[in-house]
Amino acid sequence: MCKPTHPLAMLWITVAVLAFWHAARTEEIPAELADEMTESEPPAPTPVQAVEVVVRRGDTLSAIFKRSGLKTSATRLVRSSDAAGRLAALQPGDMLRILVNGDEMERLEYDPDPLRRLVVRRDGAGYAARWEHRPAQKQTFVASGTITHSLYRDGKAAGLPDSILAELTRLFGWDIDFSRDLRAGDTFTVVYEQHWRDERKLADGPILAAEFTNRGHSFRAFRYTTRDGRTAYFTEQGEPVQKQFSRNPVDMARISSRFSLKRWHPVLHRFRAHKGVDYAAPTGTPVRATGDGQVIYKGRKGGYGRTVILQHGKRYTTLYAHLSRYARGLRVGNRVRQGQVIGYIGSSGLATGPHLHYEFRIDGRHHDPLKVAARRGDPLPQAELRRFRAHIQPLRAELETHRHVHLARSGD
Numbered sequence: 001m002c003k004p005t006h007p008l009a010m011l012w013i014t015v016a017v018l019a020f021w022h023a024a025r026t027e028e029i030p031a032e033l034a035d036e037m038t039e040s041e042p043p044a045p046t047p048v049q050a051v052e053v054v055v056r057r058g059d060t061l062s063a064i065f066k067r068s069g070l071k072t073s074a075t076r077l078v079r080s081s082d083a084a085g086r087l088a089a090l091q092p093g094d095m096l097r098i099l100v101n102g103d104e105m106e107r108l109e110y111d112p113d114p115l116r117r118l119v120v121r122r123d124g125a126g127y128a129a130r131w132e133h134r135p136a137q138k139q140t141f142v143a144s145g146t147i148t149h150s151l152y153r154d155g156k157a158a159g160l161p162d163s164i165l166a167e168l169t170r171l172f173g174w175d176i177d178f179s180r181d182l183r184a185g186d187t188f189t190v191v192y193e194q195h196w197r198d199e200r201k202l203a204d205g206p207i208l209a210a211e212f213t214n215r216g217h218s219f220r221a222f223r224y225t226t227r228d229g230r231t232a233y234f235t236e237q238g239e240p241v242q243k244q245f246s247r248n249p250v251d252m253a254r255i256s257s258r259f260s261l262k263r264w265h266p267v268l269h270r271f272r273a274h275k276g277v278d279y280a281a282p283t284g285t286p287v288r289a290t291g292d293g294q295v296i297y298k299g300r301k302g303g304y305g306r307t308v309i310l311q312h313g314k315r316y317t318t319l320y321a322h323l324s325r326y327a328r329g330l331r332v333g334n335r336v337r338q339g340q341v342i343g344y345i346g347s348s349g350l351a352t353g354p355h356l357h358y359e360f361r362i363d364g365r366h367h368d369p370l371k372v373a374a375r376r377g378d379p380l381p382q383a384e385l386r387r388f389r390a391h392i393q394p395l396r397a398e399l400e401t402h403r404h405v406h407l408a409r410s411g412d
Ligand SMILES: [Zn+2]
Pocket: 257, 274, 276, 277, 278, 356, 357, 358
């Protein structure tokens, strides 16, 4: 009676089990029910399970899927929508929660920061992705202070976190050169948000409004979202704080030669116009695009040495010369963003030492880059201004109240 099972019978049993498995897997089983199901059917493994993954250094979604035993195509998923595209830029330490159904991703949650969550669901043959706001308590803070040492030191003393100080420097860096213009007695006031959840601070920022008084001249900036959803900082008059071109293509560099129509050329040993600005800095210092644009030239160019030329709109071009090398992957035709590194300081071509020679042309004619940089973009249209003024009204009041409190305090 008790004869050993025939191999064919074994195969049949295997097929039957697999068929049952398949049936169980193709049913949509919510995660919370999955545990109950395994209890009532003890031998069947959990068909749906939630996996938590912490992104490692150098991780990609493909690598994570592979590690988790998933057959889902990460490439297809990432390309399925703009929102899902965010998964192409995972950072070490980020958290992913994946609902696994067999060897397929059923649902994925990704928290790129403490305030947002990306949810991607399998949707038929494709994927549906959406952003969710993670609930947090928002608080508004105001801090103000007077410069006695440096913006960093006095900002910290006023209670400003590093990220807000960095934002503040960027914000007023369009108008104030903090490395040269800062004076003792300058004052600042910042209105900014903090986000909390369960007694824990999640994030600082953004800055809602700020004022910086530099040598008696006040600059103000207000964060504002236009009717069509564009968020930016504007002056009290509704002009964008950010300028079309940034002041300097090199951070923290010394200007070693200004724009002039006649100067002694140290290498050629004759008088020659200097149709650009020179920035002296050590070889290898990053050089940044001063405006959004497109690479129209990259290569050696006589005395200029290694050179990059960018086209900005129809009329403007900027030129960056004497580079030691170009940014990795930079090609003619590439689009670049303002502030993007395009190369590194060097002394290629006719140069006495490492420096950047930077030129600005309008319709092909040279202009002084330092004067061009002072131009602002288009102000808010009339239709938007009323709404903008109403929006900044309470923020202005906040800035003024705190400034007065501060002045009264510093007076005693
Ligand atoms: Zn030069």
